Amino acid sequence: MHLKSIWNYKCPRCRKGDMFVKPFDIKKPLDMPKACAHCAQVMEPEPGFYYGAMFLSYIISGFMFLIPGLTLIFLFKWTVNQAMLLVLVIAILSFLKLLRGSRALWLHLMIKYEGENVKKYGTK
């Protein structure tokens, strides 16, 4: 697991290629290349591969929203509505990061880093 390359959506196999199409298009936030431009790692190994990423984002967002929400209510005596409002703001701000990040995390969980050996196995 390499947090920096997950955060920057780098290919898990070589950590050099990009997992998402650049430049960023707001209408297609999840547009991915078919394969990594650097090591030819396939970005969607099988149909429905990223269903698993949805569950990851559920879990991550659950913690991300629940912990600050409950902390504010119980420790700082915010009302539930105030805390909900803040959680909503966090949700909107983090939506895209979470959407892409959970895909990146998922692919990183499934595919091992091959470092300098990567060219030996790559098709290019």
Ligand SMILES: [Zn+2]
């Ligand atoms: Zn790669």
